[in-house]
Amino acid sequence: MDINAYLIVAGILFSIGGLGVLIRKNLIVVFMSLELMFNAANLGFVAVSGYLNLISGDIFVIFVMVVAAAEAAIALGIAIAFYREKGTINIDKANELKW
Amino acid sequence: MDTKDLLVWSIPFFPMLGAILLGVFGKYLKNYAGYIGSISIVISFLFSVALFITVASTHGFTAILYPWIYASTFKTNISTYIDRLSVIMLVMVTGVSALVHIYSIGYMKGDKGFARYFSYMNLFVFSMIMLVLANNFLLLYVFWEAVGFCSYILIGFWYEKKSASDAAKKAFIVNRVGDFGFGLGVMLIFVSTGTLNYTSVFGMMPSLPGYLVTIIALLLFAGAVGKSAQFPLHIWLPDAMEGPTPVSSLIHAATMVTAGVYLVARCHVIFSYSPFASHVVAYIGGFTAFLAAFIALTQYDIKRIIAYSTISQLGYMFMAVGIGSYAAGIFHLISHAVFKGLLFLTAGSVMHAMSGELDLRKMGKLYSKMKITAVTFIVGALALSGIPPFSGFFSKDAILADTFNKGYYILWIMGEVTAFMTAFYIFRIIFRVFFGESHVDPSVHVHESSKVMTIPMIILASLAAVVGFIGIPPFDHSLFYLFLHRDFQNSFVFSPFVNYYPWFLLSSISVLAGALGIYTAYLFYIKQAFDTEKIKRIFKPVYELSFNKVYIDEIYDQLIVTPLKNFSVYLWRVVDTFVIDGAVNGLAQGFASFSGRVRRVQNGMVMSYALTLMIGVIALLAYYFIK
Numbered sequence: 250m251d252i253n254a255y256l257i258v259a260g261i262l263f264s265i266g267g268l269g270v271l272i273r274k275n276l277i278v279v280f281m282s283l284e285l286m287f288n289a290a291n292l293g294f295v296a297v298s299g300y301l302n303l304i305s306g307d308i309f310v311i312f313v314m315v316v317a318a319a320e321a322a323i324a325l326g327i328a329i330a331f332y333r334e335k336g337t338i339n340i341d342k343a344n345e346l347k348w
Numbered sequence: 349m350d351t352k353d354l355l356v357w358s359i360p361f362f363p364m365l366g367a368i369l370l371g372v373f374g375k376y377l378k379n380y381a382g383y384i385g386s387i388s389i390v391i392s393f394l395f396s397v398a399l400f401i402t403v404a405s406t407h408g409f410t411a412i413l414y415p416w417i418y419a420s421t422f423k424t425n426i427s428t429y430i431d432r433l434s435v436i437m438l439v440m441v442t443g444v445s446a447l448v449h450i451y452s453i454g455y456m457k458g459d460k461g462f463a464r465y466f467s468y469m470n471l472f473v474f475s476m477i478m479l480v481l482a483n484n485f486l487l488l489y490v491f492w493e494a495v496g497f498c499s500y501i502l503i504g505f506w507y508e509k510k511s512a513s514d515a516a517k518k519a520f521i522v523n524r525v526g527d528f529g530f531g532l533g534v535m536l537i538f539v540s541t542g543t544l545n546y547t548s549v550f551g552m553m554p555s556l557p558g559y560l561v562t563i564i565a566l567l568l569f570a571g572a573v574g575k576s577a578q579f580p581l582h583i584w585l586p587d588a589m590e591g592p593t594p595v596s597s598l599i600h601a602a603t604m605v606t607a608g609v610y611l612v613a614r615c616h617v618i619f620s621y622s623p624f625a626s627h628v629v630a631y632i633g634g635f636t637a638f639l640a641a642f643i644a645l646t647q648y649d650i651k652r653i654i655a656y657s658t659i660s661q662l663g664y665m666f667m668a669v670g671i672g673s674y675a676a677g678i679f680h681l682i683s684h685a686v687f688k689g690l691l692f693l694t695a696g697s698v699m700h701a702m703s704g705e706l707d708l709r710k711m712g713k714l715y716s717k718m719k720i721t722a723v724t725f726i727v728g729a730l731a732l733s734g735i736p737p738f739s740g741f742f743s744k745d746a747i748l749a750d751t752f753n754k755g756y757y758i759l760w761i762m763g764e765v766t767a768f769m770t771a772f773y774i775f776r777i778i779f780r781v782f783f784g785e786s787h788v789d790p791s792v793h794v795h796e797s798s799k800v801m802t803i804p805m806i807i808l809a810s811l812a813a814v815v816g817f818i819g820i821p822p823f824d825h826s827l828f829y830l831f832l833h834r835d836f837q838n839s840f841v842f843s844p845f846v847n848y849y850p851w852f853l854l855s856s857i858s859v860l861a862g863a864l865g866i867y868t869a870y871l872f873y874i875k876q877a878f879d880t881e882k883i884k885r886i887f888k889p890v891y892e893l894s895f896n897k898v899y900i901d902e903i904y905d906q907l908i909v910t911p912l913k914n915f916s917v918y919l920w921r922v923v924d925t926f927v928i929d930g931a932v933n934g935l936a937q938g939f940a941s942f943s944g945r946v947r948r949v950q951n952g953m954v955m956s957y958a959l960t961l962m963i964g965v966i967a968l969l970a971y972y973f974i975k
Contacts, residue, residue, distance in 0.1 A: 345952055
């Protein structure tokens, strides 16, 4: 099994996700990019797990998914609260955490 | 703890108990404070007498209350050294204290600090007892400071009066100069002998190098100079007269100021192994005796004159212990405590009658109005002038005879001249206060003091008249000498007798000097044979010198106080404001402006934080891989 293909795909996905987090303004999109990065990591996990014939990578993926689900609930809650506060979900408006 | 130990520890216990009781519950006790304060001292006195009899009939001992500091080689106990010297001091201290306390009931009546006063006085007596009893230098040092502190709070007893609080500060600071030396001396003793216990320290003295013994002795003497108001640190004592008169009587005449003499006598082994230090003691004593008597000649404040007289008499005592006549010095200490305590109490009685007036020029002809005070004052004055058979005659002559027979002729001449001046200034007070014509302000109602004040005066006066007979000449066959000299046997004889002139020959000279002094005062102030103003004019420089206390206060002011003050102001205005504040504020300002720039990094944009975070992670990973 060629693991490199999987890892390259995972790397690309991760980079797209990271770039999305950094450059997109829409809070939901940023959040989705974040999920993309999670899934890139998950892909890496299962690929290596399959390559090494280990079960632990698969178990980790389950954990990550659980945490991601919980995190999604919190993130969407934050998005709603943010929208109520600012009337928009443009992330550039989140600029009060400063000196 | 056996009975003897119990006896020893009861002596300081009662004054301490009294001090605590009066200090804590004083305001509820009202007028009973005086009785409680006095009774605690009387009990202590009775125990002291019992201890005196025990020691006189058997021998001295050491009583340990409890181990104080046990740190590897450094071991110190709360313990006492009981020998004949300490029991004599103990009886004197508690006896005079008891009388002064009883007198104070009358003198301090109606004062708003009545209970506070007795609390302080009891605290003082406790400290003084412990100072006398201590058997090691550390305990001695602690109570040396404690009596100094009590003196400070009692001089400044009427603290709302500026002159009183200033005098208290002056006394404290001047004492500090001497005590600094004393503290260094104690440290040097520990460094060079490894112990602070009297017996062990004295035992090692002969084996120490001579220069070390001299340094130790001189440092200890520095403490004695401060506490006993000797030149050049005598300036605090006359100002200390701002305190209540019984305080002057007890602390600044009879007990605390004699602690220096006691110290030298107690450390006689150290001093006798350093003839040089002993000579310093003797000559400082002689010079102080002369100087203080000279200043006393022209003062107008009764209490100040007696204060200078105290300095002068302490000078005699130092003269005695400095030439190795320890027993004579202690004898003069005891008899001086009695007659000087008496003089202060009578001066207090005069002051009481005159509504606080102390100026000689505003008195006169008080004899008929206050006979008891006048007679007791005259007894004290005769004792001070060394007229037989009063106590001062025996004790002063024991000293002067020894100075002559041991070959210290300069000291002897100074002593004789001082004796003349002493008789003059004390009878100057008598003639101007009790006789002559009255200059009393007519609005003042002069009256004899109450019994509670006169009875202690009468007791002290009778003692001043008879106490001398325990030292009836020739001194080295007298009861006192035979009782005490055993304690001084292990001292090194550094100045043997060179002459053997009989005592009556030498005594007659000093009696003559005293009588001449009295006669001169009589001529001046009763017969008015001379025009005093004219004599003042003829001897103007001398008169001015004496009247202005030899300008010593002014010299210190110019030489020490003003430069120190200027230096302090410099430290405050320049060093503190610019250097220290500058450093602290500058540092703070530097950080503030640096932070002001750095905080711009935190711009509040979520994305920039995420970017920073990511760059950080990449950097960490890169570092990890490169490594």
